[in-house]
Amino acid sequence: MRALSLITLLFLTQLISGCDRQLEGELWPMVENCDLHQQTCQSQQADATASLTISPQPIPIAKPLQIEVSLTNISTEKLELDISGINMYMGYNRVTLKPDSENPERFTGQTMLAFCTNEVMYWQITLLAHQADGQVTQIPFKLETRNR
Template identity: 35%
Template sequence: MAVLIKGQHQLWILAGLLTIAVSAVAIYKAQPILFPEVTRSGELDPDCDLRAGPCVSQLNDAVRVSFAIEPREIPLVKPLHLQVSLEGIQADQVQVDFTGVDMNMGFNRVTLNDAGAGEFKGDGMLPVCVWDAMEWEAKVLISTGQGLISMPYRFITVRPGIPLPGSED
């Protein structure tokens, strides 16, 4: 009986060690996906208003990035049409990564389709939020042969029936 209990004890220890090893490998493999290494970052434009139309940012004198979201009221849990236009740069892939500024909203990244001539389009969706108004940052991630470029854009979402913060309504 004592041999049987000792053998079960060793199996539980082995199972625990195996679980830890598998978890460590999964975390190691997911690291570049969840936290990609950015080689260059653009500046956040405080005057950008994605509700008014596309925002255009400059990485340098030669590179311009335009980002647009439709519909312009940017609803939660409804399809969003995303468009990125690039000038002065060739991209292998373009993604948009949505993060909550003041609240972790999980992994919300969309890979856009290459529409040609520097245009990238795709559909995404923002998750539901318990707050009446939520500030988001959309990072346009541009994969190039020279590395990953990140261009940040901020916007606010509001629940239906709630006025946009700072509006006259």
């Protein structure tokens, strides 16, 4: 029984530390002055651009969301969308977006925002562009939701 408890503890330690691992690569400034509830938001660094559209608009809580991302001058082997709560931990929420077969700069996928009891919830929605060399470009966007 003691060996099982030790194995369980080691497994949980690895699981928790794996979630806290820092990504190596470039971190872009957070886009805070764009309302994803009403429009496509864009982030730009030099000649590289990332555009994020979430629908339906306004963005509902605990309902399926369609994600569309367009990348310009950003090479990526895999693109993920990570959603995290800023003012409250909301668990792990990361999805891999699929490249469009007709347009390799366009990616799509589905996710949802978890329900929260806070009146106002602040979210960080981060695009994670994984490069072939193991580097990850992080492109964060801020979203605010309200319980109504």
